[in-house]
Amino acid sequence: MNGARVEFRGLRRTFGDTVALDGLDLTVAPGELIALLGPSGCGKTTALRCVAGFETPDEGAVLVDGEDVTRVPANRRDAGMVFQSYSLFPNMNARDNVAFGMRVRGVAAAGRHARAAELLDLVGLPAHGGRYPHQLSGGQQQRVALARALALEPRVLLLDEPLSALDAKVRVALREEIRRLQLSLGITTIFVTHDQEEALSVADHVAVLRAGRLEQSGPPAEIYDRPATPFVAGFVGTMNHLPGRLDGDGLVEVAGQRLPVHGDIPGTPEVDVLVRPEAVLVTPGGETDALIVTSSFRGASVRLLLRLPDGTELTADLPGHNATHFTPGGRAAVRLVDRPVLVSSRTATAA
Numbered sequence: 138m139n140g141a142r143v144e145f146r147g148l149r150r151t152f153g154d155t156v157a158l159d160g161l162d163l164t165v166a167p168g169e170l171i172a173l174l175g176p177s178g179c180g181k182t183t184a185l186r187c188v189a190g191f192e193t194p195d196e197g198a199v200l201v202d203g204e205d206v207t208r209v210p211a212n213r214r215d216a217g218m219v220f221q222s223y224s225l226f227p228n229m230n231a232r233d234n235v236a237f238g239m240r241v242r243g244v245a246a247a248g249r250h251a252r253a254a255e256l257l258d259l260v261g262l263p264a265h266g267g268r269y270p271h272q273l274s275g276g277q278q279q280r281v282a283l284a285r286a287l288a289l290e291p292r293v294l295l296l297d298e299p300l301s302a303l304d305a306k307v308r309v310a311l312r313e314e315i316r317r318l319q320l321s322l323g324i325t326t327i328f329v330t331h332d333q334e335e336a337l338s339v340a341d342h343v344a345v346l347r348a349g350r351l352e353q354s355g356p357p358a359e360i361y362d363r364p365a366t367p368f369v370a371g372f373v374g375t376m377n378h379l380p381g382r383l384d385g386d387g388l389v390e391v392a393g394q395r396l397p398v399h400g401d402i403p404g405t406p407e408v409d410v411l412v413r414p415e416a417v418l419v420t421p422g423g424e425t426d427a428l429i430v431t432s433s434f435r436g437a438s439v440r441l442l443l444r445l446p447d448g449t450e451l452t453a454d455l456p457g458h459n460a461t462h463f464t465p466g467g468r469a470a471v472r473l474v475d476r477p478v479l480v481s482s483r484t485a486t487a488a
């Protein structure tokens with residue numbers, strides 16, 4: 138299979154007064170997995186459905202390898218889709234579910250059964266072809282749905298929250314398998330999710346959507362480390378909002394330090410300074426005298442909730458082996474890592 142380039146060009150789609158897509162521009166490179174990430178209602182599913190052909194935009198175009206497919210019917214598009222809820226045909230066993238599209242296309246029985254067996258093998262279910270959906274776990278049903286989506290060798294794979302109905306452990310295992318499979322097939326994949334951890338962990342690129350528009354897109358580390366806007370900063374990962382004051386020289390005073398600012402600088406001097414929990418350095422005891430309010434052990438890390446002398450509370454993540462040094466009620470010295478921070482005006486904190 139070869140991955141196609143997918144382009145969203147100025148997509149706009151309204152439903153009555155609701156603007157689901159408001160001029161979405163985005164390019165997905167051949168063979169990459171892009172995660173469309175954003176809060177409920179930001180237009181992720183609508184964007185995906187425009188690629189599948191289940192939705193027609195009011196304005197704009199969807200291009201696949203440069204060809205405008207905006208008005209091409211769904212059954213003539215080269216896309217396979219997996220939905221959130223198990224959408225297998227309940228009266229067909231796994232093999233027939235996978236072979237369904239091939240049957241519709243007139244592939245002979247022997248050929249489609251051999252191909253279905255191959256695909257079930259690929260998704261880790263070599264012995265489950267004879268089982269009906271109700272005889273499969275949720276994770277297994279999604280594997281069958283994935284095999285079915287791949288059966289016609291699509292050049293684009295569309296995944297609409299495929300893991301959100303599964304329990305945590307299965308979800309993580311299956312997302313890693315989807316990624317492994319996607320990399321080995323080289324198929325362009327658009328993965329819709331509202332789960333930022335899922336997006337960061339599987340994608341080559343993460344596209345953060347807000348109110349039907351692209352807010353930022355980039356590799357996961359860039360989205361996390363250099364969020365372009367307070368919205369992205371607040372939506373992706375945990376973020377502290379600390380009171381700060383701009384000094385007019387591109388520096389901000391925060392928690393007794395002066396740090397450089399990156400990104401937009403608000404018009405008012407009083408700002409919120411956005412600091413990741415792992416950018417808070419904590420040492421036991423010391424003079425700054427932050428109070429340790431709570432300490433939660435998370436295995437590889439420990440998360441502290443601290444209160445500064447001025448009453449500001451902040452969250453810090455430290456390696457887990459430090460847990461014993463920090464107990465609630467104790468004191469600790471707090472310092473922020475000296476690197477550029479994002480600031481937002483005090484009244485408009487991240488959503």
Ligand code: ATP
Nearest residue numbers: 152155156157176177178179180181182183184331
């Ligand atoms: P979620 O994570 O909740 O699925 P989403 O980001 O995928 O959200 P969409 O499903 O694309 O969002 O919906 C975007 C907006 O358009 C929402 O306000 C939704 O209610 C509205 N919408 C989507 N489809 C329709 C429809 N067929 N009729 C009316 N409104 C719709």
